[in-house]
Amino acid sequence: MYSPEISRRQFIAATAAVASGIALSPLTAGAARAARKTAADQVALGRTGLKLSRLGVGCGSHSGNVQRALGHDGFNRLIRYAYDQGLTYLDTAQSYQTHEWIRQAIQGLPREKFFIQTKMGGNPEKPLEVLDRFRQELGTDYIDSVLTHCTVTPDWDNERRRVMDALEEAKGKKIIGVHGVSCHSLPALELSARLDWVDVNLVRLNPQGAHLDTPALTWNATSNASHVLPVIEQIRIMRQNGHGVIGMKLIGDGDFTEAADRRTAIRFAMQSGLTDAVVIGFKSTEEIDEAVKTINAALAVLT
Template sequence: MLRRDFLRRTARGLGAAWLATRAANAAPFVFDRLPQHYRAHDEVTLGRTGIRTTRLAMGTGTIGFGGASNQTRLGMSTSTRLLLDGYHENGLRFFDTADSYGSHPNVAAAVKQLPRENVTILTKTDTRDPAGVRADLERFRRELGVETIDIVLIHCVTEADWTTRYQGVMDVLSEAKHKGVIRAHGVSCHSIEALRAAAASPWVEIDLVRLNPIGSHMDASPDTVIKVIKQMRADGKGIIGMKILGQGDMRDRPAEAIRYALGTGVLDAFTIGAESRREQDDLVQRIAAA
């Protein structure tokens, strides 16, 4: 029996326990009733890209910079096993990586042991010139051990004029999609100006956006960000949430953060980086309990 099946059976009890806790410690921002039952391994479609994957992506970039992250610091064997356990035990098929995390080899080690067609790989480039991005794509494919990368994003964009400033980069990614090197392209936004520019750009197919109920490490207030996301969704863009736990600021309030992410109704999927099997199982349980 998959662990997810066990979790589904126990979700009702967990949900009742959570609701009892909430009644005693009512907190703002948390939705009293969600419109449906959610599971981490639910199959979702990312906007109009046609890419189908799981609601929860396994993040590999917690405190990720300079070619390392908390996941890579676990060591190759441990981090690979965490990805494989997520796939086999919890049905998670969405791997979120980036060049700056240094986690391409870790993802490659896991993907090598899985049916490639069952896994969605999202990665990101920090390069801002066309020739560099073209070289990145070839290197990324080697590092990931794949012919086609599902999603490539321009990473950590802050400029309001990025859709004109980085037109050359966008053209390279468009060409890569045309050639089958990637399946979809988009952006990871780190300012409200960049997010608004992404909403207005027909080039953006997928946006990675920061969202949590307390506004921690976000581009603007949650209400402001949600208004922009709704515009994106209306235009058929795929929306993936990040900073769901506020980069750790809501680590002791995961149920509230997850219920908020689900209850907004604006995210196709979201990514959270677990650092242990226990953390990963807890995330899966929290989603089921919501």
């Protein structure tokens, strides 16, 4: 969990290291110079050839409880408001229980305008059947991106080989566009950064160190600002290997209740050149407006 006392002691050192060792490197400096100007821009996702809006709408805050608490009408209004602002990347998962909610929310809108990413948890016996169910629930013939969800072990590729092979087959049949992984430990992230199979990495990232990957082999280990630089190092390897990188937990899983903390985290993500896109779980149009405004302001200094 986010600890203000820890992060404030270490934040200056972490961000200074980013400024000197990351933002000025040829890799990320070039990415920063090439940055678009708004949260709504369609940006390239690594080597995949696919594009998505720079800012995505997370549909799984606190396992989807936050979004489902809006009720169907409220959720529909939220998704359509985001769409009207140009936010076409929707992020969900089997465990969030929002597949059918998204299906209803985008009904009547052009499917091809959306980038839908979902996640398959665990190691199901018949992954292709699970994927077919996902498509039915989402009401779509294809899913843009499917990730194996919440990996924590240093050999998750062996543990989830059945899922990986199934997603590769589905990609070949154009049932899905790309595949990848969401990691929840540093050992899992280190493996992910080096695997050619990974098209897309969904990475927990914020400069305050809230809810980041740590050496502990558990999804909910306590983290702080000391864990920021190890995560950044793995992202650099991902970028060098052509992986798409999407930042999550940008506002500390909702822990950043102060606007200043949210601005700091968003500026870091936008100006470091570490990510192609980011995803934030929203529960109101006001939160969308704030994030869009903050991202646009952060990008403006790069042009």
